[in-house]
Amino acid sequence: MSRIILRRLMELVPTLLILSVVIFGLQRLLPGDAALAMAGEDATPELIASLRAQYGLDRPLPVQYLDWLGSVLQGDLGRSLRLNAPVGQLLIDRLPVTLQLALMSMLFALAIGLTTGVISAVKRDTRWDHAANVSALIGISVPNFWLGIMMILVFSVGLGWLPASGFTPLSEGLWPGLRSTLMPAIVLGTAIAAIIMRHTRSAMLQTLDSDYVRTARAKGLTERRVVIRHAMRNALTPVITLTALEFGALMSGAILTESIFNLPGFGKLIVDAVYNRDYEVVQGVVLVTALIFVFVNLLADIGYILANPRLRE
Amino acid sequence: MMPRAAVLPPPDFLPEPDMAEPLIEVQNLAVDFLSAEGPLRAVDDVSLSVERGRTLGIVGESGSGKSVTSLALMGLLPRRSARVSGSVRLDGRELLDLPETALRDLRGDVISMIFQEPMTSLNPAYRVGDQIAEAVERHRGGNAAAAWTRAVEMLRRVGVPSPELRARDYPHRLSGGMRQRVMIAMALACDPDLLIADEPTTALDVTIQAQILHLMGELQREAGTGIILVSHDLSVIAETCDEVAVMYAGQVVERAPVAAIFEAPEHPYTLGLLGALPARRARAGGARQRLPVIPGTVPQLHEMPRGCRFQGRCPFRIARCAEPPPMEPVGPGRESRCWRTPLEALAA
Numbered sequence: 001m002s003r004i005i006l007r008r009l010m011e012l013v014p015t016l017l018i019l020s021v022v023i024f025g026l027q028r029l030l031p032g033d034a035a036l037a038m039a040g041e042d043a044t045p046e047l048i049a050s051l052r053a054q055y056g057l058d059r060p061l062p063v064q065y066l067d068w069l070g071s072v073l074q075g076d077l078g079r080s081l082r083l084n085a086p087v088g089q090l091l092i093d094r095l096p097v098t099l100q101l102a103l104m105s106m107l108f109a110l111a112i113g114l115t116t117g118v119i120s121a122v123k124r125d126t127r128w129d130h131a132a133n134v135s136a137l138i139g140i141s142v143p144n145f146w147l148g149i150m151m152i153l154v155f156s157v158g159l160g161w162l163p164a165s166g167f168t169p170l171s172e173g174l175w176p177g178l179r180s181t182l183m184p185a186i187v188l189g190t191a192i193a194a195i196i197m198r199h200t201r202s203a204m205l206q207t208l209d210s211d212y213v214r215t216a217r218a219k220g221l222t223e224r225r226v227v228i229r230h231a232m233r234n235a236l237t238p239v240i241t242l243t244a245l246e247f248g249a250l251m252s253g254a255i256l257t258e259s260i261f262n263l264p265g266f267g268k269l270i271v272d273a274v275y276n277r278d279y280e281v282v283q284g285v286v287l288v289t290a291l292i293f294v295f296v297n298l299l300a301d302i303g304y305i306l307a308n309p310r311l312r313e
Numbered sequence: 314m315m316p317r318a319a320v321l322p323p324p325d326f327l328p329e330p331d332m333a334e335p336l337i338e339v340q341n342l343a344v345d346f347l348s349a350e351g352p353l354r355a356v357d358d359v360s361l362s363v364e365r366g367r368t369l370g371i372v373g374e375s376g377s378g379k380s381v382t383s384l385a386l387m388g389l390l391p392r393r394s395a396r397v398s399g400s401v402r403l404d405g406r407e408l409l410d411l412p413e414t415a416l417r418d419l420r421g422d423v424i425s426m427i428f429q430e431p432m433t434s435l436n437p438a439y440r441v442g443d444q445i446a447e448a449v450e451r452h453r454g455g456n457a458a459a460a461w462t463r464a465v466e467m468l469r470r471v472g473v474p475s476p477e478l479r480a481r482d483y484p485h486r487l488s489g490g491m492r493q494r495v496m497i498a499m500a501l502a503c504d505p506d507l508l509i510a511d512e513p514t515t516a517l518d519v520t521i522q523a524q525i526l527h528l529m530g531e532l533q534r535e536a537g538t539g540i541i542l543v544s545h546d547l548s549v550i551a552e553t554c555d556e557v558a559v560m561y562a563g564q565v566v567e568r569a570p571v572a573a574i575f576e577a578p579e580h581p582y583t584l585g586l587l588g589a590l591p592a593r594r595a596r597a598g599g600a601r602q603r604l605p606v607i608p609g610t611v612p613q614l615h616e617m618p619r620g621c622r623f624q625g626r627c628p629f630r631i632a633r634c635a636e637p638p639p640m641e642p643v644g645p646g647r648e649s650r651c652w653r654t655p656l657e658a659l660a661a
């Protein structure tokens with residue numbers, strides 16, 4: 001078991017290296033650079049050149065890459081030229097917002113997706129099942145920004161129950177904190193809930209039809225125990241992997257959702273940074289996001305192995 | 314070694330077959346599957362009975378309704394899409410009238426079942442010992458440790474080597490034969506009165522087949538369990554059963570003691586099945602003869618002929634076969650569903 005985990009960790013090394021090259025390279029493909037942005041519209045070529053020299057932007061790309069990678073490995077993600085602050089600090093400031101949003105949407109998506117998926121499969125071809133399937137289709141099709149605006153109109157403008165924008169840290173109270181990301185989390189989690197629901201439903205239909213579920217029924221177990229212990233146990237293992245993959249969709253969806261609800265998270269940080277060609281910040285956000293994604297998938301892999309007796313040996 | 318016969322009751326201690334109250338008595342069982350075009354009758358007018366300690370074989374081609382019949386007896390057909398009618402009396406209790414909860418209490422305890430596919434019939438996520446113990450805990454109560462002990466004991470009884478260790482294995486670690494032993498251990502863990510075995514050896518190698526059948530027979534002699542053995546394999550039926558019911562297109566077409574049916578079948582379909590027996594053909598003469606097959610196929614559920622269901626494939630067909638033949642006694646302890654019985658003269 002620990003050998004498998006160790007091997008998975010080793011496999012991460014090349015993944016992360018390739019990732020770092022892509023992150024670094026993509027940035028440099030964009031027209032213009034930070035020196036141009038910093039110097040402003042009326043800058044002389046001399047000023048731009050000296051800025052480039054000052055920040056090392058005139059050196060060959062491989063050197064810039066190795067230089068960047070070296071600092072990253074030492075925990076130094078560079079400085080934001082625009083905000084004049086260390087990228088690491090910017091990320092640490094914004095991480096709680098995005099993390100809270102991501103976790104809340106995931107919890108929402110799992111709670112809705114798993115329960116409706118399981119119930120739909122158990123009550124297949126009933127009115128409930130049809131209703132759940134239609135809702136899931138709507139959930140997948142509705143664009144985030146539209147859903148976000150509608151929710152703001154209903155729950156903030158109309159009913160006044162939830163704040164339309166802004167973030168309250170958890171340190172200022174649990175409910176005010178959770179409340180500030182509740183709507184964005186639902187907006188972000190809806191499509192994922194729908195995807196999880198549909199996968200859970202089809203996986204459950206398969207296991208409910210399986211020979212071992214028939215065996216469980218032949219033992220005289222209650223239908224509840226048959227569904228939960230025998231069918232769900234096997235249906236939900238592939239959902240672990242799916243959930244981890246959807247975490248990627250969630251991180252990218254967060255960018256849009258954060259701008260709608262004006263949340264000071266990774267999304268807002270990276271959008272501003274891209275507009276201002278604030279390389280180091282873009283790299284930092286993408287790198288940390290990618291690391292979180294890779295880490296979540298590593299956890300999912302381990303969870304999948306733990307849930308599968310056949311893989312455990 | 315003590316001869317086995319010494320520990321068994323003498324044969325005359327067993328109740329006489331025709332005097333004993335049957336353990337399970339099935340009368341006019343019918344199963345309709347609800348479909349878009351209306352109900353489709355998959356099992357029609359099936360009557361059977363099994364006594365304690367005896368084995369009834371149900372034989373027939375695939376699609377003859379054997380498995381549906383056994384699932385109906387277990388109450389395992391989906392209630393939404395299958396309608397079961399007729400009468401199933403177990404020890405005098407009418408099972409078809411019981412609510413699902415009461416039926417559940419019987420399942421795995423008084424009636425249990427083993428299935429054809431040992432490779433997929435065990436849950437891959439749980440240790441086999443836990444899967445057996447689950448049935449024990451469900452019906453016998455008590456703590457988990459006692460149930461586990463019982464599970465290990467059952468594994469030992471069905472001949473699984475080092476049962477303490479094997480109980481801790483997940484199904485994928487065991488061979489097909491071992492898994493079928495686990496299934497038998499699970500089915501017998503609560504000492505059921507009736508065991509339904511649906512093609513229990515079909516997926517296994519021939520040598521393992523013999524072991525499993527032998528094991529079932531041995532456990533039956535110890536506990537007096539009644540067995541319904543569903544098979545398409547006549548040699549398996551011949552070896553293990555006391556009585557045989559031949560099913561065709563959802564109906565029982567012939568019922569007889571096992572020796573009688575092999576000596577003188579009383580239904581043209583049984584005759585055809587026996588003609589398909591390789592050993593019999595070999596004895597009859599042509600060693601390398603082709604397997605005789607019954608021409609034609611089983612009619613589909615939605616195009617069942619109104620009269621005898623076998624008429625389309627029957628060499629002895631007469632005009633009267635357009636009317637449905639009833640199941641009628643044709644000798645001691647035997648019945649046949651054919652207008653033309655006795656067949657002796659015709660078959661010659």
